[in-house]
Amino acid sequence: MPPYDDWNKFDDEDDEELQDTLFFESKKDVILFCIDCSESMLSLYDDPNYEDVQTCHLYAALEAAMQIQKKKIIVGPNDSVGILLFNTTRKSEQGQSHASEIKRNTFVYQPITPLGAPKVQELIQLLDAAREDPNELTKTFPPLVGKRVPMGDVFTSCNWVLRDGAPKTASKRVFLITDEDDPHIGPGSKQLITSARTTLIDLTQAGVTVEPFFISTEDKPFHVSKFYSSVLLPSNLNDEDELQEDSSVLPESISISRIEDLLAQMRFHEVPKRAQYSVPLQLGEGFTIGVKGYGLVTEQKKGAYKYFVDLGDRMEVATVKTTYIDEDQEAEVDKAKIVYGPTLGATATNDDEDNQDADDGFGTRVVKDGNRPFYTAEEIRSFRTLGLEPGIKLLGFKDRSELAFEDNIKHSQFIYPDEMSYSGSKRTFSALLKSMIKKEKIGLALALTRRNASPTFCYLLPQEEKVDDSGWSEPAGFHIIPLPFADDIRSAPVEEGFRASEDLKDFARAWIDKLSVKNGTYPPDSYPNPALAYHNAQLQASAFREQYHPDSFEDLTAPKLEMIHKRAGKLLGEWKSAVNNDESANVTVATTGSKRKADVTVDEAEIRSKYDAGTLAKLRVDQLKEFLKAKGQAVSGKKAELMERVAEWFDAH
Amino acid sequence: MPAERAGYTVTMFLVDTSPSMGTLRTVDLPPGPDGESRTTKLTNLEWALQFVKLKVQEMIFNGRKTDQCGVVVFGSEETDNIVNEKNGGYENVMEYIPISQPNAGTLAKIDALQPSSVFGDPIDAVIVGIETQANYLSSKKTWTRKVIMVTDGENPIEVEDWEATVAKMDGLDVSLTIVGVDFDDEELPYTEPNKTIIKRANEEFYNTLTSTMKSGVLGSCAFALRETTRPEIKQTRSTLMGTVLRLGDVDTRGKEAIEIVVxxxxxxxxxxxxxxKKFGVRPNNPTDKMNVDDETEENNEKNVVYSQLRMRTEYYVDPNADNEEDEEGDVKMKEEDEGLDEGKEDNEKSMAKDQNLQKVDREELIRGFKYGTTYVPCPEGQFPKLPTRKGIDICGFFGEKNFRRELSMGEIQYIWADPSSPQQQVAISSIVQAMCEKEVMAIARWVTKDGMDPKMGVLWPTRFDKVDCLLWSHMPFADDVRKYTFASLDHLVSKKGDAIKEHPYIPTKAQLTAMDEFVDAMDLMDAGEKDEAGSRLPWFDTLLSYNPAVHRTKQAIFHSAVVSDIETNPLPPPHPDLVKYFEPPKRVLKRARGPLEECKNAFKVKQVPKKIAKAKKEGHVHARDEDDMLLLDRKQPALDRTSSQSRITVTIASSSRAPVAASDSDTEDDDDAEFLLDKKITSALAPLTNEVTPLPTPARSVSPQVDLGREPGRIIGATYPLKDFEKNVAQGDLISKAVNDLGAVITEIVMRPFASRRTTELLDCMQALRKTSLEEDEIDAWNAFLTNLKGKCLSRPGNEAFWLGVKKSERGLGLISNKEARQQGGISTVSEGQAEEFFAI
Incomplete structure (x- = not known):
């Protein structure tokens, strides 16, 4: 019975991590791809990746949209996506597929609906057809020739499409993809700018964020100042951030990129930016600024499986309800009335004479009427928080070197100033950051980030703003690194060991030199989670009703063995023989157990010869075990199993 | 002596219940809800038993089968002990609770102890205790034996032959702890006044007794009670897990590949x-009630039963309100709920119906995943796993200076060479030393078991005094890193594409300097305790920072287990060690006082009034109350869409989008105040949507809801300051408050972006404010406000333009001089000349 329930066994107050993810999952995300379909977007050029294949910007944009759909479907199975094309003469078939007729020369290719396999497959089929015949896209979506749809109409269409399809509470975003930096040339352009701006404001007020992705090429560079800087709003009004942003400042999320980088740019925006908490950061008595906390590093797990019910015509997810019951009475207890107390002990049978329910299986505690030796949920929470209110309180500064490698227990978080809760937060935060970077300091702080969390000590590690080649910038801010408490730190169980001589160290140094990456670091981007990818690939294949071929899977985290041996193989061999000839090889450790153990040392060669001769049975169980232990194998089971395992090991080596 | 093994212990509690233990004493309680000090009266026995109960609770808490205890009472009316049975004597000593693993019943039984009318001899009790213990442990020689005695030391002791008792206890390796009520204690420090001669003699005897023994401790009860709350770290011995550290291809190129047993x-x-554990009050069922009624005549006390609750999981499905299916569902439910009583069933049924849910049997469920709207069956609960091989594979090395500390994701692991193989130890040592020398760390991939999902991480070389090892930290995969974009703090770009150098977001030179000084002043590197050499160490050590939640919760668990009511006997404050790092050290605070003030003045951070949490549903219309305002009275500035951030808040509130994590973004604001404010606005505004058609501004397609912009505690809001002010003045109450608030609001608005749009309105406000100040004898308030406003306008970030506007109005908005004041019958400290000069500078 227990394993059946395992996956939903969580205690709401107990598991903080779980709450984080729930918080993310509960909010739906909607993306409407709004792609320009003009002649320039459709003009063919040679594919840079494949020989003899022609492609176009629209193809790249649709492919990026498909990739994002594929990713979203895994990360947020309840999210919705739609695709709207503009500057095309294609019309919607009947006009009745949508509640509202959208503007001329805009076309809804995929209305906003929850993601599903057929939807992604539809797009994949279109892309495959376009691969076969480069003119397929031009045929499917004939471009508007000679003129352009006013951007105001595009925004209005977006608004209508979103209104029809997007759930009210979802976060809504429009990914605008175009290569035209000045869509309204000629007479009336001023009016069109105004209308574009007004309709964009409408869109924003409906809670929609527009995230532009502008395509820039050598022949046709993209200048924001020509048109968009006067149209785009200073900031995303619905993003809690920067509501106050000065209108003279450009929005933060304009991506101008080469078409090849479009997908990479979209990846940055794949997950809507959501703050996990917004709390005051107290630098001193009466000196407080506002900050928001973001989880930039969080383990992405496989989706939990769900339970489905066969309703005949379709499968429906079963909702799970957890109730608390008094077992003896089989009565459900109202959540608000539950009180909390200590365990009554392992053998809490009631040998108490006063207790009438002496045959109770599960514990009871009898008290006088009016007495309450239990706590309420509120009291329990105050024990965890020690009565503190959410906030981060600076305790002082320390040298950067005080942040030890081993002082880690959890992933970090990132804080960024929040001008909306305290005006002046940005300048103060910025000054603090600069000062700490200059002085090579880290901050020590006491942090309680959410009401039901518990206070932790953490270091504030300043991060300087940096922009790298790909256009991705390291944002300025502090990483909050939670420190382990004394309770979390375990002492080293090994205190003494043999050490290598200077010579041996030099042998090791030789191959380490060969295998070191100059100026390298740990590159998270190079290591996609293979287990997760493997799982998702199978999930996708199964959803598409395709056969999955495990051979096609490539694990990018596997060590590059070829490279290692090419560079350092010889040196490794030299080090190995040096270790084998080291005098330590002849030392046996005196075991200090109270019991005297039989001599179990048998050398590998001897066991191998017995294996070759098929006489492993001559060895004793403890000898077999010792050998297996030395090889890191399991030592459980009967002798026959042990022998089998030893044989397996030799087979493999 | 080998380290004490957890568990495998029998503790004998020897409790003195002699008549003197019935003496009442006053015990301090933690302050009540209003901070008042509270006390309660307890007998010495009750007080001393708290210590016993806390010790017993610790055993219940740890829940070890091998952690057992027994209770022997001396001074009992009856005599019941094994020594008496065998040899006679040892009167008034009773084996009260036989040795066993304690539970809640044990605590209840200890609670039932009462002072008696006879004396018992402590030494007799000790002998009975160790005999009983020895008897019980006759086949478990290795168990630890503890004896804990609680007594007030007021009664005569038969001291002859005590050396023999000591010898016996030492022989059995018994440790004896004597906890004395009001014994003198140097550590607390405490000396009991008017100590009886007999108690003095007894304390001396106990002192000799415990110091003669191999392991004897004597302490006072007050100290012992305090020590039970000291945060104590539960030492967990980490198990060593075997695996292999690999480098290279061990299968086909074994000669040149590394495999180290670690x-x-x-x-x-x-x-x-x-x-x-969750508990609920068990409702009395009819039979119980009858019993209680019967008993009431003899016993007026009713008992309440709290029973521990169990979790039950149920599965429901929504069949989309199809009638046929609904009926079917009902039938099914009846079958399932057979065991339940009538009312319960009805209840559940209606609940299920309400939400259109059908209960489903577990056996009917099929496991699977969601791929968007597509259902992917997967009865196993998982797809075939990625084939992997146990071990830690090194992938490469990189310089440790490039390590990004913030990517470290979780718990740290040690990686040791096999402790039984010197050769492996030397191998690891050579690698660790070489890595240290080159200052590099390794990238590695760890598979804990064949077929388990791999993890990526880094290996960090570490050299301890006598051993070298590696430390592992789990690092993120590409999937684990979120790349959010954040606006640059330094590089602000104008719409024309130019870089902006001066902006309220960019700190000025003066601000940077102030911050530098603050950072220096708050340095903790020399704020800790002194080391042997006399130089100060850094403040804060992880090894002394206890997890407050863990220890406070434990304290609370213990407390609730040993007291009968939380209301009258609340949880004492946490042990000082638990909160010692909650405040910066005093030294540092003192040093930073000046720089902190500088910073406050330089940065001028202000809390922004909280926005309305959420627009109320339109159907929920409150009646008008006197706070209502007519729409026609509204001023144009409030309709300007981007005029101030409070306006933007309104836009959000009126869109249907729920605010993100609103409940988490609470600051210190009083929630109640916010609620009231919220409500008021709704009631004031609800009629608007019904009676008035939308306003003529084109962008305003959503219904206008207006935030009055009042900060909690203010009677003047930022939205209609003048209106608010005039209303208050008309009513004639809270004039001083209105004057002060309007001043504050004006200053605030002036310092906001876009203040220029409201210049005329603000000047009107000032006119009204000055007039009222003059008439209502708030002259000092006006003068103070104006001086402050001038300072703010002319500093940075300021609003010089606005000040010019004020100046232009000449003396119309100037300081109120003593001359002008006198005309109105008021007094001012500003001379005519000063008032003139004020605008000149």
């Missing part, structure tokens, strides 16, 4: 607060 163990491991 053991791993945890270096840090997250400890969570102990979980609570």
């Amino acid at each position: 053991k791993t163990s945890k270096c840090t491991a997250l400890t969570r607060p102990k979980s609570w």
